[in-house]
Amino acid sequence: DRLFFSATHEEIKKGATTDIYFIKTMEILKYMGLENTDVVAEVFPRKAGIMCGVEEVLSLLKDKNVEIYALPEGERFSPKETVMRIKGPYGEFGIFETALLGILAQSSGWATAARECREAAGDKVMICFGARHVHPAVAPVMERAAVIGGASNASCILAAKLLNRQPSGTVPHAAMLIAGDTVSVAKAYHEIMPPDSPRIILVDTFKDEAEESLAVAEALGKALEGIRLDTPSERGGVTRELVYEVRKRLDQKGYNYVKIFVSGGLTPERIRELSEAGADAFGVGSYISGASPIDMTMDIKVVEGRPVAKRGRIPGIIENPRLKKIK
Template identity: 45%
Template sequence: MTEFDIVGSEAIREGVATDAYFQRTEDTLRYAGKNPRVVAEVTADQFPDGEFEVFAGVKDAAALLEGHDVDVDAMHEGQLFDGGPVMRIEGDYLEFARLETSLLGFLSHASGCATAALEARVAAPETPVYSFGARHVHPSIAAMVERSALVAGVDGFSHVAAGEILGKEAVGTMPHALLIAFGRGNQADAFRAFDEAVPEDVPRIALCDTYGDETEEVLRAVETLGDRLDSVRLDTTSSRRGNFRHIAREVRWELDARGHDDVGIFVSGGLGPAELRNLRDVVDGFGVGGYISNANPVDFALDIVEVNGEPAAKRGKLSGVKEVYRTADGGHHVGLRGTPGPTDGDSLLEPLIRDGELVREFDLDAATRRAREDAERVGFGDE
C-alpha cells in the first residue's frame, strides 16, 4: 500500500503501469517464439477533418521510450494536427508493447489540456490568461496540466509544486477563505494585512466579491490600499453573477470616476472561450480553471501498420507507414511513406529517438511559439 493512490515513476518506466492484456500478449508471444519487427503509429483520426488539436505530452513520452531499442519519429511539442499519425515507433514489438498504456496516457491527456488552453488563448489574444484549474485534478498530474497550458501560450499558472518542476513561478494572490477568516465587514483589515505580509514583488490584487456588491468591495479596496492596489479580481459565483459583463463595466466606470483608471480588473470563475470573447474588451485579465484542467483527453490509439516490412492494420485503420505534411495554406496532409508529398509541404514527423537514444531537446518557449504560429497558419479558433 502507498500513502496516496499514485502510480509511481518506477512502475511507469518498467511497464507495470499497463493494461493486463499487454502482459498476456507478451506471455503469449514469448511462448510462441514470436517477436515481429513492427511499425506502430499513434493517431486520433485517420484522415484530416479540419478539427485541429495541439500535440503535447511529448517530453514524457520520450522519457518513457528512451532506453528501449526503438526508433521513434514524432511531431514537435506544440504542433497542431487534425488527422494521421502524430508519432511512429519502429522496433521489435516486445520492446515496447507493455508501454502502450502509459504512452497513450501521456499524449492523450496533455494534448487535451493543451487544446483547451489554446482555445482560451485565441479567444482573448491580447489579454493575459492564467491557468487556475489544478484544484480540479489529481495533484500528481498538476505539472502536466500547467505545462500543457504553457505550451498553448497562457501567461502563467497557480500551482506551486508544478512551478518547481517546470522552473516557473506560480502566480496568485488571495482566496475567499482569507476574507472569510477576517470576518464579514472586515475586508479592509484583510486587504491591509495581505499588503503588509506578502513580498513586494507580489501584485496587490484584491478579491472583491466575498460578502457584498462587487463595486462596493472594489471601492473599499481602493480606499484601503490606495496607490498600492494593482488590480481587483471578481470571482462572483455564477448563481449570483447576473450579467458579468455589466458588472465589470460598472466596476470600471466607478474606478475611473474616482481617478483610479490604472487599477486593473481580473475575472475568474467557470470561464471558457465564450466568456473570454464576451469580456475581453472590458477586463484586463482572466483566470481559467476547469475549462483547461477538465478537458477531455484526445482519443489517441496506437496501431500496428506494418509487420516485418508488410502493410498491416485492423479493420477501420489504414495500413502502411505514413507521413504527414503541413502546406503553406495551413493544410494538413497524410500520405504513404515513399510516395510524393505536397510540393510545398513540410514533413511534420521528425526523429525523436534513434536506437533508444533521445535525439531531440525540449524547449517550452519554442513549443509555445510553435503552437501560436501553427494556430495562425491553420486558422485555429477562427470565428
C-alpha cells in the first residue's frame, strides 16, 4: 500500500511522471518511422534567475544516448537565454521533457529567491527555514537549491545530509509551551547540547521580548550565543525598533556578545531593514520555499540538421558561450 502520492526515484527515472502527450507523440513518431529523428532541443527560461537542478537532470538522462550542454548551477541567467541544449535521437529523451523542465523550473525558482535574500543579508548568516511550506518529498530539493542560491545552511535533516553539513536550528515555541517557561528550557538546552552547538534561544513565547532576552542572558551568561526574535504578526511582528531596542538593552547590561537572530515573514526588503537596525542573522521561510517556479520552455530547433521552429520562435540553435558540456 502506497504511503504518499509523491513519485519515487524509480518512477521518475522510468518516466511515470511524464505528461501523457509525450507518450502519444512517441507512438505517432514510431508509426511515422520518425522516432529516431536526430534533433537539437533547447531550454530557455521566461524570466531572469539563478540556474539550479542540472545535477538531477543529468541523473535523469545519464544512461541515454544524448549530448547535454548546460549553464552551471548557481549562475545567473537572463530571460530567453539558452540554459540547456540536448542533442540526439528524439526517442532518447522526448518523454523526459516534463520531468526535466519541472526539475529546472522549481529548483531555479527557489535558488533565485535565496539569492535575493543573500544579497540583502550581505555577509551575515541567512538560513532557510522553509521546509514547513513544501511537501516533504521536495523539502530537501528546496533546501539544497536555497544553499546553491546563497543560504548559509539548511534546517532539515535530510537536506543537510545530502549537502554534507550539520543542519541549523534551535528549539521552537512548542518546547517552551510544554515546559511552561523559557528560562528553564534555555538551561536544559545548555545542559545537554554538545559544546560546539550554538545556544540561540527564542524569547517571544510568553513575555516581553526585551525582558525575556535579559532573563535568558542572565541565566546562560557567556554561554549564550544569541536570542531569536520571532514576534507573531498579531503582536506587530519583528520591527526595526524592536531589534534596535533589544540590542541597546542587551548592551547596557553588558551582553554585547549576544547575537540577535530574527525570523518570521522575512523578505529581502525586511532583511535589509532589520540588518540595519542591528540584527545579526536571519531565518527565511516562505520567501524562499513559496517562490514560484521559473517557467522553462523546451523547443526543438534543429531536425536532421535543418533549423526549424514553431511560429514565434527563431529556427536553429541560439548560441550561448556560457554553456558547458556535461555529458
